Amino acid sequence: MLNKYPVPELPELELRIGIGYLTEEYRRGAVGNMPACQATDVQTAIWKKLEEGDEAGAQQLFLRLLPLIVFEHLYGAVAYKEILYRRGVIATPLCREPRPLLDDAARAELSALLAEVGPLFQL
DSSP: OOOSSOOOOOOOOOOOSGGGGHHHHHHTTOOOOOOOSTTHHHHHHHHHHHHTTOHHHHHHHHHHHHHHHHHHHHHTHHHHHHHHHHTTSSSOOOOOSSOOOOOHHHHHHHHHHHHHHGGGOOO
């Protein structure tokens, strides 16, 4: 016998691309999600609404966060670190090479997105 301890039965779980499919995954039985860390407080609020049965409220929060999610998909870790930096969570937004750069236009777009989403942040 390879393992003397019984393996518990686990629910089937399908994970996709982090937060981008959270509400759809929840409806299909997901019991968790692995989003990035730059907006975890908002993502947690969405999850809590889903668990409370407030799907409309969860969808409303998700749709407010969605433009920021799209921006993050364009820039990846550079966007995550810039958001964490602007939120005061980390001391510097610097990333290791190779990485895409946030030019002035991207920084301005991020500022506008954060002005919309910022009130949802709890930190």
